Amino acid sequence: MKIPAIYKQKKPVFSLEIFPPKRKTNRESLYDTVAQLAECEPDFISVTYGAGGNIADNSTCEIAANIKKNYGIETVAHLTCVNSTREDVQEMISRFQDADIENVMALRGDIVPGEDIRREFRHANELAIEIQRTSGDDLNILGACYPEGHYQSDSLDSDIQNLKYKIGAGVRVLITQLFFDNSAFYDFLDRARGAGITVPISAGIMPIVKASQIEKTVQLSGASLPHDFTAMISQYEFDPKGLYEAGTQYAIRQIRDLIEHGVDGIHLYTMNDPNVAIRVWEGIRDLL
Numbered sequence: 001m002k003i004p005a006i007y008k009q010k011k012p013v014f015s016l017e018i019f020p021p022k023r024k025t026n027r028e029s030l031y032d033t034v035a036q037l038a039e040c041e042p043d044f045i046s047v048t049y050g051a052g053g054n055i056a057d058n059s060t061c062e063i064a065a066n067i068k069k070n071y072g073i074e075t076v077a078h079l080t081c082v083n084s085t086r087e088d089v090q091e092m093i094s095r096f097q098d099a100d101i102e103n104v105m106a107l108r109g110d111i112v113p114g115e116d117i118r119r120e121f122r123h124a125n126e127l128a129i130e131i132q133r134t135s136g137d138d139l140n141i142l143g144a145c146y147p148e149g150h151y152q153s154d155s156l157d158s159d160i161q162n163l164k165y166k167i168g169a170g171v172r173v174l175i176t177q178l179f180f181d182n183s184a185f186y187d188f189l190d191r192a193r194g195a196g197i198t199v200p201i202s203a204g205i206m207p208i209v210k211a212s213q214i215e216k217t218v219q220l221s222g223a224s225l226p227h228d229f230t231a232m233i234s235q236y237e238f239d240p241k242g243l244y245e246a247g248t249q250y251a252i253r254q255i256r257d258l259i260e261h262g263v264d265g266i267h268l269y270t271m272n273d274p275n276v277a278i279r280v281w282e283g284i285r286d287l288l
């Protein structure tokens, strides 16, 4: 099923994101994770794409296809372009089509400073154009957006103007970068709608439940940290059980507030941890 049809049928759409394990030997344990995640009755699961863009050892297509076939859950395969040639991109698109994948998230990918990038595609909108050109209506296209602005853009307004290129290139659904301050999301939504962006926008939420995520995810995300969040971190930074519980509850509160404000969808960054995803889902299922 094409994802926009799900947004037409229900609100909020509830989706999960997973990433392919680095080692092939861990692939089976990912499917155990998916079997557990299926308990949350997600409307779709999205599978990220390795940042290097190397298609030879990329498992996104295979994983997304297997989830759809074996668990009957709709999937979205992510695809990045900044490190790929046009031929690589065309090869991946035809793999997606052969595997019956119907939804692709078109992404630029991060640019590692000093790294030699291919520059055949400079932005996600150029990838979206290529997907449409190659696949016609076969593949539905999703894209990323940034409630607090992308780190390379001069301002939130210029980032939103650039976002319109994606919509023009055929992106039908947007999913946000993680954020911890709902008021930033509401402000972004107002501005995006004001700029004429009408496609459904799912809010990306990541529960922070481990101290290691504070440095890796929280600091790198550039997301603003409201007082409640920093108070939680200082209270539980060295108390693993306490942080697990408080982080889960924070995400539940954030999501309940978003749903009460009429959000189109919730996209949970699971970090491949089914226990956290299930706990969060249990805390919001009455609203789904």
Ligand code: FAD
Pocket (backbone or CB within 6 Å): 047, 048, 049, 050, 051, 052, 078, 079, 080, 106, 107, 108, 109, 110, 111, 122, 123, 124, 125, 143, 144, 145, 150, 151, 152, 153, 158, 159, 160, 162, 163, 165, 166, 175, 176, 177, 178, 204
């Ligand atoms: P773009 O849309 O190209 O935007 C990048 C910057 O360029 C922005 O500052 C924007 O304002 C500007 N811009 C956009 N279009 C134009 C234009 N036409 N002209 C001039 N400026 C423009 N990374 C991965 O490697 N793999 C993944 O699977 C993955 N999944 C993600 C999923 C989500 C929901 C999100 C939010 C991010 C994901 N990322 C992933 C990270 C993403 O690749 C990076 O955030 C990257 O830096 C930007 O990607 P983009 O597609 O938003 O780029």
